[in-house]
Amino acid sequence: MTLAHEDAPWWQRGTIYQIYPRSFADANGDGVGDLAGIEAHLDHVTSLGVDAIWLSPIFPSPMADFGYDVADYCDVSPLFGDLAAFDRLIAAVHARGLKLLLDFVPNHSSDQHPWFQASRSSRDDPKRDWYIWRDPAPDGGPPNNWISDFGGSSWEYDDHTGQYYLHAFLKEQPDLNWRNPDLRAAMTDVLRFWFDRGVDGFRIDVLWHIVKADGLPDNPPNPVWHAGITERDRLIQLHSTDQPEAHDIAAEFRALADDYGARVLVGEIFLPNDRLARWHGTPERPEVHLPFNFALIETPWQADTLARSIDDYERSIPPHGWPNWVIGSHDAPRIAARVGEAQARVAAMLLLTVRGTPTLYQGDEIGIGPVTIPPDRIRDPQHFRQPTLNIGRDQSRTPMAWDDSAYAGFSSGEPWLPLHDDWRTRNVAAQARDAGSMLSLYRDLVALRRATPALSLGDYAPAVADTDVLAFERTYGNDRLLVALNLSTSPRRLILPAGTTIAAVMHSTLPPRTPDGTLAPDEGMILRLMPA
Incomplete structure (x- = not known):
């Protein structure tokens, strides 16, 4: 049943904006973004019309994986500021x-x-069991065949104690043992x-990894693996991810969040729809509010394939669940790099009109x-x-361009990663002056979604299309x-549902025009219908 607009929680009605702190704005000139830089550019975020900001990690870290190797969960890295800077930022965010x-x-965590x-100091240390340690296999090698998501064995041998520790990612990121009650607490x-x-x-982060199968059995081989995909996928991660006990942990997280009132939990979970849907939990024992849905990143940019993907996902959502969508992140190639500028405009319209909470990634709006x-x-x-797979994520993490001044207004010093080649014309200041820019399109679409309950909370149904x-x-x-949404570079027919006519053109990805029964190349349209 569709909720009344005023009764729906903010995370259903709203839009989330992801900030990658290293690359948003640098206030101290060291070439790396920081909390003060984010605070100084909150007016931009507000102008987008979004409801929430998600910050990638800001905790103390050796930066082996740029903050996803945490050395202290309850502090802020000096690279980004300190707790006082965080308190100022959250106050400024809430004030807006x-x-x-x-x-x-x-x-x-970090090693x-x-x-x-x-x-690591001793097998007898009280925190030994806070991580996952095992004796070598009989041949002296790793305890099982698990493969790191970054390639190579998931096990690293420690000379000091004569055991291996588990790491699903880099060896500098040892896995925590969530079966230990003290670690859990x-x-x-x-x-x-x-x-x-x-x-x-x-x-x-990687919520579906959080618990491993008891006994740590070998993962089975993937029968369709070939050399053109990641080494991780040589095996099916049957025992190293998505264990039943992980849902108990997610439910505990949710209960804690609910104790604090209007809070939201977004779970990063790469799984097929049927298994992803389980992370909603049950009405009696809910889990995360939004199990992240990566379909628009993973699905080929073809109309029929996308339509099936959206429909399949919609059917998988339980009645007590709520969908969500994302087209870009710090881990995925940018949407404009994947489909080109014209179709990136169409993608923006798709993201902000399909049913569910959208998450925008910084830089996609320009x-x-x-x-x-x-x-x-x-x-x-x-x-x-x-390196041969070309799966590096740097291109999705490059700095924001704010204007055409030195270093695009991102920093007074050389940025930690290069700017995009056309930053002198592709920047926030230039696009803010252009009513036809990508930035203006995003602002218009977010505003339309906010003002139109049919887009934020309405029901979804596929429609007949050319x-x-x-x-x-x-x-x-x-x-x-x-x-x-016309996903081609040729004109296509605009097919209206039987018994309807156009009451109004609410928005188009192209300059306004009188409807003529067609969609122009690379055109997306939002139409209000009425009985014919």
Whole structure:
């Protein structure tokens, strides 16, 4: 049943904006973004019309994986500021009517975290079991065949204690043992620390990894693996991810969040729809509010394929669940780099009109596309682990361009990664002056979504469409909308549902024009319908 607009929680009605702190804005001139830089540019976030900011990790870290190797869960890295700077930022965010979500990294810590240093010091240390240690296999090798997501064995041998420790990612990121009640309590206290500081929720990193199968059996081989895909996929992660006990932990996280009121938990979970849907939990025992849905990143950009993907996902959502969508992140190639500038405009319309909470990624609102990164400027450890696959994430993490001044107004010093090649014209200041820009399109679409309950909370139904056109209806009460997206570079027919005519063109990805029964190349339209 469709909720009344005023009764729906903010995270259903709203839009989330992801900030990658290293690359948003640098206030101190060291070339790396920081909290003060974010605070100084909050007016931009407000102008987008979004409801919440999600910050990628800001905690103390050796930066082996750029903050996803946490050395202290209850502090701020000096690179970004300090707790006082965080308190100023969250106060400024709340003063603008926005929410703030932090990135919680529960699967692993840094190998420089005091917990791991103690765990590594002795087999008898009280924190030994806070991580996952095992004796070598009979041949002296790793305890099982598990493969790191970054390639190579998931096990690292420790000479000092004569055992291996588990790491699903880099060896500098040892996995925490969530079967240990003391570790579990300590990490729950981390959530309380930030909730007490006013945080409105968390995006939970690699949540489906958090518990491993008891006994750590070998993973089975993947029968369709070939050399063109990642080494990780040589095996099916049957025993190393998505274990039943992980749902108990997610339910505990949710219960804690609910104790604090209007909080939200977003779970990073890469799984097929049927298994992803389980992370909603049950009405009696809910889990995360939004199990992240990566379909628009993973699905080929073809109308029929996308339509099936959206429909399959919609069917998988339980009645008590709520959908969500994302087209870009710090881990994925940018949408404009994947589909080109014209279709990136269509993608923006899709993201902001399909049913569910949308998450925007910084830089997509100005259409940053491919970025030239010289070999000596590459920073991502994933690139260096499997360089032939070209899976480095640096191109999605390059700095924001604010204006055409030195270093695009991002910093007074050279940025840690190169800017996109066309930053002098592709920047926030230039696009803010252009009513036809990508930035203006995003602002208009977010505003339209906010003002139109059919787009934010309405029901979804697929619609009949011409070849290469993705079309669907959104309805709320008597308001009936048709979204029609031409994913081709040729004109296509605009097919209206039987018995309807166009009451109004609410928006188009192209300059306004009188409807003529067609969709122009690369055109998306939002139409209000009425009976014919």
